[in-house]
Amino acid sequence: MSRTMKAALLYGPRDVRVIDVPKPTIGPWEVLVKVKICMTSGTTVKQYARGYPGRGYPHGFGYEWAGEIVEVGEGVDESLIGKKCISLAPEYACNNCFFCIRGQSNLCAQTGHALDKVRCEVDEPEKGKVSGYFKEYTKEKISELYILPEHLHIDDACQIPYVAYAIHGHRILRINPGDYVACVGAGAMGVIQLILAHLKGAKTIAIDVNEDRLDFAKKVGAADFVIKAKNAHEAKMALKDLNINDGWGPDIVIEAVGLPQTYEEAVELVRRGGQVLLYGGIPEGTKVTFDTYRLHYDEIAIFGSSGVTMEDVIRARNLVEWGIIKPNIFITDRFPLIKIKEALELHLQGKGIKFAIIP
Ligand SMILES: [Zn+2]
Structure with a gap:
């Protein structure tokens, strides 16, 4: 040899x-x-x-x-x-x-x-x-x-470890049947999040600038709705057109891009009392700007997600081994x-x- x-x-x-x-x-x-x-x-x-x-x-x-x-x-x-x-x-x-x-x-x-x-x-x-x-x-x-x-x-x-990272973030959120879950970013990271949200009985929305990614999210059945938007304003208008939660916006917004702009977008798009997961990684030292009104008066909760525990890995292994993902x-x-x-x-x-x- x-x-x-x-x-x-x-x-x-x-x-x-x-x-x-x-x-x-x-x-x-x-x-x-x-x-x-x-x-x-x-x-x-x-x-x-x-x-x-x-x-x-x-x-x-x-x-x-x-x-x-x-x-x-x-x-x-x-x-x-x-x-x-x-x-x-x-x-x-x-x-x-x-x-x-x-x-x-x-x-x-x-x-x-x-x-x-x-x-x-x-x-x-x-x-x-x-x-x-x-x-x-x-x-x-x-x-x-x-x-x-x-x-x-x-x-x-x-790709089990990859699924495990998504599960780690998913388990931080409280997703209930009948929730609307939107994901900013329809790459593989975002699509797994939407698939997991579906398993919880949520309706899902993929938001991205890239049409191919949106087509993919739709084709594999991860997204019930797709929104092509360059920024928070465009995404907000499209969510209003879809009349998500009577126009208040999604219950949960997951950021799966890893850019300051999309971090801010996720915080803007979620409904009052909703939850945001910042799932895309950004280098240390990066600053973003939120309106504090959203956090205090609108009572939105913002979570981060980084890495995995062995429990996440085992759950990911099960989902993949069982053929669910x-x-x-x-x-x-x-x-x-x-x-x-x-x-x-x-x-x-x-x-x-x-x-x-x-x-
Ligand atoms: Zn330790």
Whole structure:
């Protein structure tokens, strides 16, 4: 077997190169996994386009993956060779700090926002140390893998962590049957939120500037109504035309873009006494402006959502495993690893929802 493998690394903004690096060697309780699929996502595309704060080049990326175990280390059951797997713990928690013992492991004092730390690790491609999963092989601890049941396809399974992030935000909200739930941003993040809202018996509204995304939200049945709007004013007019809640607006508005403008828009669109979820991530230090009237007199509640707990992951796994959520709908197209730049450019230009990279 060849001792090298192909891996995609970022060397600068929009500079991705597929190079040969040493293949990982495994130790006790570890397994070598052939990566079968790794998705582009909002995060990977942001990283591709403008790098990651505080992180030098080059580095690997790509976080939603699934693979097949091809080699097992000492202490690992050999019958696992050939089994499909994913990593179920996208963020690790210490389980011992102030936050973890209160069930808020996504805020863990030791490893909270762990993905940021993972992303800030220094890669050493010449030694085979490449973070992320846009690569042919990965070395994993067997204890951190989830072996997929036979019926679960890797196209769905690789996106379980992605669904878990949405579930984390969803569980913060109080959505009741008969509510109107609007989502500003109809990319994959927003569409999952709308699918979850449907499961609660809500009527859903997708709001976006991109017509293709709105068509997608409608086509997959996530949105009952779609609104093409460039700003809060246009969205507000359209919601009035639809006579949502007698013109008062949606009970819940979810922001799934991650821009100051759309944060402010979400706060403007929700009805009095409604709830807003700020789900799209924005860099630290960003300021937005709200009319305090909306918070005090209109009694709207604003929530944030960041990361996941293991409970969110297990709930996401169940929904995907039971076939209630089928994340394969988000795969617009597939590209071999060597053509990763093409996929990232398409994603960046909004020409598709997500792309599957097949290493
Ligand atoms: Zn902790």
